Amino acid sequence: MDAATDVPETLGAMLARRGFGRRSLLKFAIAMTSSLALPPATAPAMAANLARARRRSVIWLSFQECTGCLETLLRSSTPTISALIFDFISLDYQESLMAAAGDAATRTLREAVAANHGEYLLAIDGSIPTKDGGVYSMTGGQSNVSMLAEIAAGAKAILAIGTCAAYGGIPKAHPNPTGAVGVEDLVSGKPIVNIPGCPPVPEVLSGVLVHFIAFGRLPDLDDRKRPLAYFGTTIHDQCYRRPFYDQGKFAKSFDDEGARQGWCLFELGCKGPVTHNACASLKWNSGTSFPIESGHGCIGCSEPDFWDKGSFYTSLAGGSVAGWRNAGIAAAVGIAGGAAAALTARRKPHAEKAERDPDKPKPKTADAGSAGDVPAKPKDADASSVDAAQANPKDADAVNADAAPAKPKDADADNADAAPAKPQDHDAGNADAAPTTPKDTNASSADATPAKPKVAGTGNVDAAPPNRDKQP
Numbered sequence: 001m002d003a004a005t006d007v008p009e010t011l012g013a014m015l016a017r018r019g020f021g022r023r024s025l026l027k028f029a030i031a032m033t034s035s036l037a038l039p040p041a042t043a044p045a046m047a048a049n050l051a052r053a054r055r056r057s058v059i060w061l062s063f064q065e066c067t068g069c070l071e072t073l074l075r076s077s078t079p080t081i082s083a084l085i086f087d088f089i090s091l092d093y094q095e096s097l098m099a100a101a102g103d104a105a106t107r108t109l110r111e112a113v114a115a116n117h118g119e120y121l122l123a124i125d126g127s128i129p130t131k132d133g134g135v136y137s138m139t140g141g142q143s144n145v146s147m148l149a150e151i152a153a154g155a156k157a158i159l160a161i162g163t164c165a166a167y168g169g170i171p172k173a174h175p176n177p178t179g180a181v182g183v184e185d186l187v188s189g190k191p192i193v194n195i196p197g198c199p200p201v202p203e204v205l206s207g208v209l210v211h212f213i214a215f216g217r218l219p220d221l222d223d224r225k226r227p228l229a230y231f232g233t234t235i236h237d238q239c240y241r242r243p244f245y246d247q248g249k250f251a252k253s254f255d256d257e258g259a260r261q262g263w264c265l266f267e268l269g270c271k272g273p274v275t276h277n278a279c280a281s282l283k284w285n286s287g288t289s290f291p292i293e294s295g296h297g298c299i300g301c302s303e304p305d306f307w308d309k310g311s312f313y314t315s316l317a318g319g320s321v322a323g324w325r326n327a328g329i330a331a332a333v334g335i336a337g338g339a340a341a342a343l344t345a346r347r348k349p350h351a352e353k354a355e356r357d358p359d360k361p362k363p364k365t366a367d368a369g370s371a372g373d374v375p376a377k378p379k380d381a382d383a384s385s386v387d388a389a390q391a392n393p394k395d396a397d398a399v400n401a402d403a404a405p406a407k408p409k410d411a412d413a414d415n416a417d418a419a420p421a422k423p424q425d426h427d428a429g430n431a432d433a434a435p436t437t438p439k440d441t442n443a444s445s446a447d448a449t450p451a452k453p454k455v456a457g458t459g460n461v462d463a464a465p466p467n468r469d470k471q472p
């Protein structure tokens with residue numbers, strides 16, 4: 001608070017008081033525009049807007065959740081400007097963090113809503129149980145359903161944080177005893193951004209907050225209301241093990257020689273090819289690592305219904321993870337070269353949208369390629385021997401043509417039992433094309449880390465459709 005004027009101080013003043021000058025703020029804005037895939041020319045405007053901005057009220061409601069989302073966000077990094085941005089918001093209500101309890105806490109909530117009506121950001125973690133009148137999760141005698149309706153009415157925008165709030169998450173897993181749903185299943189007429197992940201990557205929330213503080217609106221979103229800059233590509237697009245995939249080098253168990261060499265985890269069940277998230281580039285714990293770097297495949301924790309889509313340890317090409325078949329994703333597999341991957345990724349949201357648009361004709365056969373198919377099992381550099389694969393770096397087609405999956409049945413999108421699509425030559429510019437046979441990419445380097453793509457935004461929250469289609 002500025003003592004002279006009795007109004008909240010600006011972010012610029014606060015940063016100056018803490019030893020951060022204008023140059024620091026500009027550097028931060030440059031990093032954030034890059035992270036948010038905004039044109040570099042917008043960095044000075046972002047810096048100026050941030051310097052002028054004042055504390056924005058945030059009301060955080062925790063519903064049917066495990067507190068993992070809050071934990072991960074609290075553990076984001078130390079004294080960076082990003083952390084100060086979190087200081088800069090006024091977290092006016094958060095049950096787990098506030099000192100008040102009982103009636104005092106409820107009063108705090110009502111006062112914060114009244115004082116900032118129409119202007120506060122509403123952050124929500126956890127799903128909302130709807131069964132039996134919502135009795136399975138109550139706060140102060142009020143059901144989550146009722147509280148969401150009341151508090152959402154006065155919000156400027158809503159942040160659904162974590163897979164639970166975005167899609168229902170683990171509480172919604174079969175048989176969904178509480179009737180759990182995500183925020184957008186209950187709220188309409190308000191800008192909503194989904195930040196899925198179980199838990200979500202903290203820096204994504206930072207980016208969304210910074211964008212909102214600087215420009216007064218949410219960043220560009222995809223048709224699942226996710227920030228396009230962070231969810232426009234798959235884990236597979238960004239994975240540092242991708243060169244091994246492209247070479248057909250796969251770990252067969254978590255402790256074999258391939259695993260020790262850091263080979264691709266596709267055959268151990270990695271869902272990276274059908275999972276959109278930013279963890280392969282932003283990582284966790286201040287950029288330390290992410291699940292695949294720690295030796296475990298991606299389990300698809302940021303995708304709807306990931307818990308019900310089959311074993312975490314069954315390969316996408318195994319035919320028994322049918323839940324992933326209609327993920328609406330054309331995994332950009334087998335593409336040697338970041339430019340091709342980035343191009344495919346840019347087209348992906350549109351391909352997904354087309355896939356979910358009931359009025360649009362859908363591809364009928366796997367041969368024709370389908371954005372809804374999971375990637376075909378890549379051909380193995382050598383199905384039986386890690387050492388042999390290392391010794392024989394020929395084209396995977398030549399090495400093991402027989403390892404390719406059988407020609408698929410009719411790839412009717414509703415046929416959960418259909419075999420994986422037949423690998424095809426991949427048109428790098430065709431997001432609808434089925435994944436290709438991995439190539440022997442001598443040009444690829446195991447050490448090469450794909451550059452973070454800049455994904456151009458295609459729309460904002462207002463342009464997003466009011467309802468996403470449900471996963472089958």
Ligand code: SF4
Nearest residue numbers: 065068162163164198
């Ligand atoms: Fe917990 Fe995951 Fe739900 Fe977050 S999304 S509340 S970490 S179960």
Ligand code: SF4
Nearest residue numbers: 239242264265270272
């Ligand atoms: Fe990485 Fe998994 Fe893709 Fe292999 S399948 S490259 S481990 S994301």
Ligand code: F3S
Nearest residue numbers: 277279298299300301
């Ligand atoms: Fe989740 Fe997969 Fe990232 S499991 S944390 S989306 S690597």
